[in-house]
Amino acid sequence: MQQTARRPLGSSGVSVSPLGLGCMGMSDFYGNADDARSTALLHHALDAGVNLFDTADMYGPWTNERLVGEALRARRDEAVICTKFGVVRDADGGWLGVDGTPDYVRSACDASLDRLGIETIDLYYQHRVDPDTPIEETVGAMAALVEAGKVRFLGLSEATPDQIRRAHAVHPITALQTEYSLWSRDPEDGLLDTCRELGIAFVAYSPLGRGFLTGAITSPEDFASDDFRRHNPRFVGENFQRNLDLVAAVRSLAERRGITPAQLALAWLLHQGPDILAIPGTTKIHRFDENQGANDVSLSADDLAFLDQHLPAGAAQGGRY
Numbered sequence: 001m002q003q004t005a006r007r008p009l010g011s012s013g014v015s016v017s018p019l020g021l022g023c024m025g026m027s028d029f030y031g032n033a034d035d036a037r038s039t040a041l042l043h044h045a046l047d048a049g050v051n052l053f054d055t056a057d058m059y060g061p062w063t064n065e066r067l068v069g070e071a072l073r074a075r076r077d078e079a080v081i082c083t084k085f086g087v088v089r090d091a092d093g094g095w096l097g098v099d100g101t102p103d104y105v106r107s108a109c110d111a112s113l114d115r116l117g118i119e120t121i122d123l124y125y126q127h128r129v130d131p132d133t134p135i136e137e138t139v140g141a142m143a144a145l146v147e148a149g150k151v152r153f154l155g156l157s158e159a160t161p162d163q164i165r166r167a168h169a170v171h172p173i174t175a176l177q178t179e180y181s182l183w184s185r186d187p188e189d190g191l192l193d194t195c196r197e198l199g200i201a202f203v204a205y206s207p208l209g210r211g212f213l214t215g216a217i218t219s220p221e222d223f224a225s226d227d228f229r230r231h232n233p234r235f236v237g238e239n240f241q242r243n244l245d246l247v248a249a250v251r252s253l254a255e256r257r258g259i260t261p262a263q264l265a266l267a268w269l270l271h272q273g274p275d276i277l278a279i280p281g282t283t284k285i286h287r288f289d290e291n292q293g294a295n296d297v298s299l300s301a302d303d304l305a306f307l308d309q310h311l312p313a314g315a316a317q318g319g320r321y
Helices: 035-047 063-078 102-116 135-147 161-170 191-198 237-257 261-270 285-296 301-310
Strands: 052-054 080-085 087-089 095-098 121-126 151-157 173-179 201-205 276-278
Touching (some): 063 080, 121 135, 161 173, 161 191, 173 191, 261 285
Parallel strands (some): 201 276
16 A cells, blocks of 8 residues: 655644544444454554554543554554543443543543553543633643653644633644544534644544445444444434435445545545544454545545535534534
């Protein structure tokens, strides 16, 4: 697989693969985990020239960082390892809330470093903004981690333009991670402009609409019994069929272009600007290779206009969560 041109990670001076690898599904939320298969995929991604890897302490919980760390450790210098803190779960996976207090920031970072088995986290995100802790306090504690050499760059996830500005005033924010895809276009309402003004990379998670935009999902019965999508508003009831109709437009254009729906959806994202990165997740090598093929897809003005017409902002039915 030919290595594609890399893109800047915000103003950090680091360059990364436009399409990284989201590792959440290797350990949580989408059914049974297979660590051996996931490790092989992580090694394959490195061999393919991908260097942007995304995990979080709450995936598993806690098991995904160990998986990613063990798989990448021998080739540490080839990987930009990104992880997150702030969404707190118990040992059984129960949700305990969001914590952005300085003490928690410090303890969470140390725990992540230990699980990953590395000395420095390349990009450390606040997974969700804590409504009870001023973001200036959280980012101040994160900045101290940079000073201590435990973290290289700071990121936020699902933050508002105001929160981003307040955080950036305390310490430069390198990346914002937020859901963005053909059926989740909310970032176009001010969020992308804020990032561009401040020189912040935009990292799109769920760029394939949690798999919906691949065209492979045709029924709620396609999901495993423990797959969280069985209860996601966009995948249930009348919303499912309405959203399936949206995917039909993606599939039709993909067929005309001789590419897959997934490649079209990812190519559309990359066409939204040179500051856009995406982290599609998968556990299968052939799906990874398919996704990476989007790097070589060039969309015409007519292609982009077709997608804007059939999948405008707000077209998807149901809430994201």
